[in-house]
Amino acid sequence: VRTISSLDWRDGDGEPGDLVVRGARVVDPASGLDEARDVVVRGGEVAEIAPAGTGEVPEAEVIDADGLHLFPAFFDPHVHLRTPGREDEEDLETGSRAAAAGGYCGIAAMANTEPPVDTPAGVEALRERASREASVPIGFMACVTRGMRGEGLTDMLELREAGAVGFSDDGLPIKSTRLLRRALQYQRIAGAQIALHEEDPELSGEGVMHEGEVSAALGLAGIPTLSESTMIARDALIAGYENARIHVQHLSCRESVEAVAAAKEAGVNITCEASPHHLALTDEEVRSLDPIFKMHSPLRSEEDRKALVEALRTGLIECVATDHAPHSIDEKEVPFEAAANGTTGLETAFAVLHTELVVPGVLDLATLIGRMGAGAAVIDLEPPRIAQGADANLVLCDLDAEWEAGAEGWESRSENCAFAGRTLRGRVLVTVAAGRIAYRNRAFSVGVAA
Amino acid sequence: VKHLLSIADLDRDDIERILERAESFAEVGRRDIKKVPTLRGRTIVSLFMEASTRTSSSFELAAKRLSADVVSLKAAGSSAEKGESLKDTIATLSAYGPEAIVIRAREAGAPALVAQWTEAAVINAGDGKHEHPTQALLDLLALRRRVGSIEGKRIWIVGDVLHSRVARSGILAFRAMGAEVTVCGPPTLIPRGVEEALGCKVAYDLGRLGEADVVYALRMQRERMSEAFVPSIREYATNYQIDARRLGPRQLLMHPGPVNRGVELAPEVIDGPSSLIADQVEAGLYVRMAVLYELLAGRERPGGGARADDAAIEEPTPIGEPA
Numbered sequence: 001v002r003t004i005s006s007l008d009w010r011d012g013d014g015e016p017g018d019l020v021v022r023g024a025r026v027v028d029p030a031s032g033l034d035e036a037r038d039v040v041v042r043g044g045e046v047a048e049i050a051p052a053g054t055g056e057v058p059e060a061e062v063i064d065a066d067g068l069h070l071f072p073a074f075f076d077p078h079v080h081l082r083t084p085g086r087e088d089e090e091d092l093e094t095g096s097r098a099a100a101a102g103g104y105c106g107i108a109a110m111a112n113t114e115p116p117v118d119t120p121a122g123v124e125a126l127r128e129r130a131s132r133e134a135s136v137p138i139g140f141m142a143c144v145t146r147g148m149r150g151e152g153l154t155d156m157l158e159l160r161e162a163g164a165v166g167f168s169d170d171g172l173p174i175k176s177t178r179l180l181r182r183a184l185q186y187q188r189i190a191g192a193q194i195a196l197h198e199e200d201p202e203l204s205g206e207g208v209m210h211e212g213e214v215s216a217a218l219g220l221a222g223i224p225t226l227s228e229s230t231m232i233a234r235d236a237l238i239a240g241y242e243n244a245r246i247h248v249q250h251l252s253c254r255e256s257v258e259a260v261a262a263a264k265e266a267g268v269n270i271t272c273e274a275s276p277h278h279l280a281l282t283d284e285e286v287r288s289l290d291p292i293f294k295m296h297s298p299l300r301s302e303e304d305r306k307a308l309v310e311a312l313r314t315g316l317i318e319c320v321a322t323d324h325a326p327h328s329i330d331e332k333e334v335p336f337e338a339a340a341n342g343t344t345g346l347e348t349a350f351a352v353l354h355t356e357l358v359v360p361g362v363l364d365l366a367t368l369i370g371r372m373g374a375g376a377a378v379i380d381l382e383p384p385r386i387a388q389g390a391d392a393n394l395v396l397c398d399l400d401a402e403w404e405a406g407a408e409g410w411e412s413r414s415e416n417c418a419f420a421g422r423t424l425r426g427r428v429l430v431t432v433a434a435g436r437i438a439y440r441n442r443a444f445s446v447g448v449a450a
Numbered sequence: 451v452k453h454l455l456s457i458a459d460l461d462r463d464d465i466e467r468i469l470e471r472a473e474s475f476a477e478v479g480r481r482d483i484k485k486v487p488t489l490r491g492r493t494i495v496s497l498f499m500e501a502s503t504r505t506s507s508s509f510e511l512a513a514k515r516l517s518a519d520v521v522s523l524k525a526a527g528s529s530a531e532k533g534e535s536l537k538d539t540i541a542t543l544s545a546y547g548p549e550a551i552v553i554r555a556r557e558a559g560a561p562a563l564v565a566q567w568t569e570a571a572v573i574n575a576g577d578g579k580h581e582h583p584t585q586a587l588l589d590l591l592a593l594r595r596r597v598g599s600i601e602g603k604r605i606w607i608v609g610d611v612l613h614s615r616v617a618r619s620g621i622l623a624f625r626a627m628g629a630e631v632t633v634c635g636p637p638t639l640i641p642r643g644v645e646e647a648l649g650c651k652v653a654y655d656l657g658r659l660g661e662a663d664v665v666y667a668l669r670m671q672r673e674r675m676s677e678a679f680v681p682s683i684r685e686y687a688t689n690y691q692i693d694a695r696r697l698g699p700r701q702l703l704m705h706p707g708p709v710n711r712g713v714e715l716a717p718e719v720i721d722g723p724s725s726l727i728a729d730q731v732e733a734g735l736y737v738r739m740a741v742l743y744e745l746l747a748g749r750e751r752p753g754g755g756a757r758a759d760d761a762a763i764e765e766p767t768p769i770g771e772p773a
Contacts, residue, residue, distance in 0.1 A: 217647040218559075222641070289559030289563075333537055334557075336557065336559045337559075
């Protein structure tokens with residue numbers, strides 16, 4: 001198990017300065033903390049968690065955080081940074097800045113770029129670039145199959161040696177059971193997680209949204225929940241047989257939750273994630289035919305959404321993953337069926353889930369904080385926590401602040417956020433990654449100066 | 451009503467008003483000189499990104515009967531074929547300052563997007579498998595002219611409901627006028643959740659077809675067989691074809707056209723006395739005139755020009771006659 005800060009990022013400019021966050025309510029379920037504390041950061045680590053008003057470090061930067069909340073920063077195991085190939089939509093600099101602005105101290109980038117990341121040289125080039133450009137640590141996934149063509153395996157061992165943090169053909173399912181089985185056998189020596197985009201292309205067909213009442217009303221071809229749940233059941237059986245482990249990406253429906261539950265019951269080493277949009281939105285949004293709500297997997301019914309929320313609450317779904325998917329405006333300013341899939345999510349994830357789940361009392365704050373960081377463990381990283389001696393991965397939030405998503409623009413290069421224009425409650429003010437201030441909200445720093 | 455994108459944009463009063471207007475245009479259609487100056491000087495762009503004969507020709511004729519200037523574009527030969535985006539196409543056409551854009555598109559929701567990009571009134575002439583509102587209005591007109599009131603009528607829509615924009619707009623329109631709708635077809639061609647979505651009943655066979663006052667057959671596309679929605683066209687016809695044996699003497703028959711003779715309809719019923727198919731085509735012209743009138747006649751021109759001549763309907767001034 002590695003630390004998040006051992007991933008690649010721009011951390012070479014000398015030692016981080018000392019920092020004291022004073023008087024914030026510190027909430028970290030992993031450390032059992034939920035009280036006002038002074039958190040002292042020295043040399044990139046949490047040096048001391050002191051009673052409020054007692055943390056003193058000469059020459060340290062002091063953040064007066066009375067009335068604010070301090071959490072372990074978040075980790076996103078599933079983002080798209082569009083690099084290489086579509087730097088007009090996102091690159092490592094803008095994507096990692098968006099992550100920092102959303103309270104993330106680390107992210108894992110998917111390999112479905114142009115070209116896909118399927119060679120050691122491809123991984124090395126990205127890592128080198130991240131070490132110059134990234135505001136927070138980035139882990140790079142590599143493809144399971146060469147060119148994501150679903151025909152032959154990538155050189156998984158060499159990709160691991162080059163630093164790939166895991167494997168995924170995200171964007172496409174691994175249709176061949178034979179090939180998936182080989183990949184899972186090979187995992188015994190390659191060692192890393194295999195994350196799966198679960199979808200049966202036969203059942204999805206030409207589908208562009210959830211199959212249900214709304215698709216019936218709109219005449220849009222539907223993607224049945226079956227398309228996802230049958231693949232999860234299938235792949236869980238293969239993983240169980242091979243004693244391998246798998247991670248299921250962007251769970252969207254009740255049947256998938258049940259398939260994962262059954263697999264866990266049967267002892268399969270399986271984890272899964274859900275995205276803020278699947279946890280907060282439903283296919284009702286698609287009635288508008290606004291392409292901003294076109295997702296893959298699609299937004300599902302209210303019943304499905306509730307099943308996901310409940311599974312997140314119980315921990316059956318281990319973590320939140322944004323599936324941050326930047327797209328140029330040209331790919332979204334077209335009719336629904338022709339539009340690209342996905343929404344950006346890094347900058348709104350916490351605020352959306354806080355607003356939609358914590359404020360109404362559906363999920364408690366500590367549980368949400370736990371799930372926002374648990375994605376690190378999926379790819380064998382130590383989840384962020386506030387504990388003496390741990391890397392200082394911190395996020396300072398004002399939970400009472402209301403803001404309109406996107407009103408002040410985005411750090412991401414793309415603007416296709418399904419939550420744009422909504423009033424959200426809870427705002428990230430400062431993100432600290434391994435002791436370095438990766439993000440500071442402009443309004444907040446002005447406030448301190450005054 | 452600014453745009454006609456969906457039947458849901460209209461309430462029952464709007465529909466009644468459009469149908470009344472269409473009736474008055476039908477009057478005009480019986481005169482020697484069928485043209486009225488109502489929309490003189492107005493420009494209407496008709497943009498068909500998908501094949502169509504009757505809808506495009508009937509819109510074009512409707513616009514000409516109202517004395518509007520019409521620019522008709524088809525996808526073949528247009529810049530869309532050269533890869534121009536829909537947004538750019540609309541920007542280009544908007545430069546001509548059209549008062550209305552009639553659009554047929556392959557994708558659901560394209561007309562709604564166009565409405566965001568132009569000042570013109572937008573009329574949906576069929577978007578993907580979503581809606582075809584003027585078809586539903588002409589169906590109402592044709593039926594009303596035959597039976598009087600549609601209130602309480604039982605309407606069976608038979609065939610490929612899954613892929614039919616005609617069915618979707620039709621269900622909404624018939625229900626808005628107080629009819630009861632049942633959709634019928636093989637389970638592979640009935641969308642999941644359609645009862646709740648559109649407020650209709652579902653039947654998988656023609657056993658209770660006798661209860662229908664109106665049988666509305668949908669076009670069965672031959673490609674559906676290769677996609678395994680039905681095992682064979684022959685089996686489909688055996689089970690779902692409307693023929694003289696299945697269609698009772700008091701039942702009326704409708705179909706949006708073009709008909710696959712011998713597939714969804716037997717030849718003897720197509721031209722039989724119960725058939726409204728020819729009436730539907732005729733009603734299409736008058737309904738489209740009424741829709742253009744509804745959206746344009748009371749509207750300020752973008753340039754601040756005069757109102758259209760409202761009196762023209764009641765007192766049509768034939769073109770070319772000395773004043």
